[in-house]
Amino acid sequence: MKEEFFIKRINSKHIGDDGAFIDGKVYASDSFFEDIHFKREWFELDEISYKASLVNLSDLIVMNAKPKYALIDIGFPKSLSLHEIKLLASGFNKAAKEFGYEIIGGDTIKNEKIAISMTFIGESKRPVFRKAKLNEYVAFTGDLGSVDRDLKTLLRGGKIPKTSKFITPKLRDEFFYKASKYITSACDISDGLFKELERISNISNVGYEFLKKIPKNMGCSGEEYEILFTFPKRNLSIISNLAKLTKTKITVFAVTKRGKYKSICKENHF
Ligand SMILES: Nc1ncnc2c1ncn2[C@@H]1O[C@H](COP(=O)(O)OP(=O)(O)OP(=O)(O)O)[C@@H](O)[C@H]1O
Ligand SMILES: Cc1ncc(C[n+]2csc(CCOP(=O)(O)O)c2C)c(N)n1
Numbered sequence: 001m002k003e004e005f006f007i008k009r010i011n012s013k014h015i016g017d018d019g020a021f022i023d024g025k026v027y028a029s030d031s032f033f034e035d036i037h038f039k040r041e042w043f044e045l046d047e048i049s050y051k052a053s054l055v056n057l058s059d060l061i062v063m064n065a066k067p068k069y070a071l072i073d074i075g076f077p078k079s080l081s082l083h084e085i086k087l088l089a090s091g092f093n094k095a096a097k098e099f100g101y102e103i104i105g106g107d108t109i110k111n112e113k114i115a116i117s118m119t120f121i122g123e124s125k126r127p128v129f130r131k132a133k134l135n136e137y138v139a140f141t142g143d144l145g146s147v148d149r150d151l152k153t154l155l156r157g158g159k160i161p162k163t164s165k166f167i168t169p170k171l172r173d174e175f176f177y178k179a180s181k182y183i184t185s186a187c188d189i190s191d192g193l194f195k196e197l198e199r200i201s202n203i204s205n206v207g208y209e210f211l212k213k214i215p216k217n218m219g220c221s222g223e224e225y226e227i228l229f230t231f232p233k234r235n236l237s238i239i240s241n242l243a244k245l246t247k248t249k250i251t252v253f254a255v256t257k258r259g260k261y262k263s264i265c266k267e268n269h270f
């Protein structure tokens with residue numbers, strides 16, 4: 001995979017998690033590009049900037065970091081009207097207000113397509129990494145599968161509901177910030193559950209014993225922005241209670257074991 005090949009060649013000890021934790025702060029960056037992550041006709045302009053913000057916030061949340069500052073790098077075509085540009089800006093402002101961070105700068109360029117990269121700086125007293133231990137429960141939040149189904153519908157030219165998680169991911173910040181104390185490792189599900197399980201397997205040197213069969217349409221659905229996490233078995237009841245309290249569905253589906261796990265999904269990246 002050329003993406004992994006490239007990242008391995010960057011000299012840094014901070015690379016490998018959803019964000020880099022340095023001196024109490026978490027730094028994370030993610031892109032949201034037209035024709036890679038979305039087509040113009042699928043989204044309103046304020047939905048584009050809002051989702052670009054959410055996919056970034058997702059990385060901070062799973063590290064148990066509270067967002068403080070954001071930088072926005074954006075390219076858009078000259079043909080956008082002032083009204084459309086206003087809409088783009090409003091999506092960024094809406095997310096900042098909702099999640100309580102400040103936009104502190106960025107860069108704007110002319111480009112044929114809409115291209116957004118955001119960099120976030122958050123704070124965490126107790127960061128959660130992707131490093132699982134042996135004999136822990138493995139769980140995910142929410143329901144998986146709908147995003148891939150909706151994406152396929154859009155790619156076929158069909159329509160999806162406005163409430164689709166593909167348009168607006170449902171972040172699990174309320175649950176995760178409360179439960180993080182009892183959680184050993186976590187990551188967000190951007191490339192599909194199976195791919196994220198493979199990443200945790202590689203980083204933590206663990207395999208999995210499945211307690212429930214996860215069908216491929218759930219395990220390979222990307223851009224879910226649900227959370228995959230592991231925790232000591234003794235924390236099951238407290239985590240279940242926090243899930244109930246925050247009205248967050250969780251599914252405990254595996255136990256970490258010795259071994260290595262490989263995803264069976266087709267790769268999204270090149
Ligand atoms: N161009 C790059 N230069 C330096 N580090 C990079 C680059 N691209 C990715 N990384 C680092 O590699 C690691 C994995 O990044 P990747 O983008 O695959 O994960 P992610 O952001 O969690 O997932 P996704 O982008 O699918 O939401 C992260 O630590 C990230 O900071
Ligand atoms: C037009 C269009 N074609 C395909 C897809 C599917 N897609 C793109 S990136 C990605 C995984 C996460 O990416 P990243 O790691 O870059 O965050 C997925 C599932 C889409 N959203 N839009």
Ligand SMILES: [Mg+2]
Pocket residue numbers: 029030031
């Ligand atoms: Mg990324």
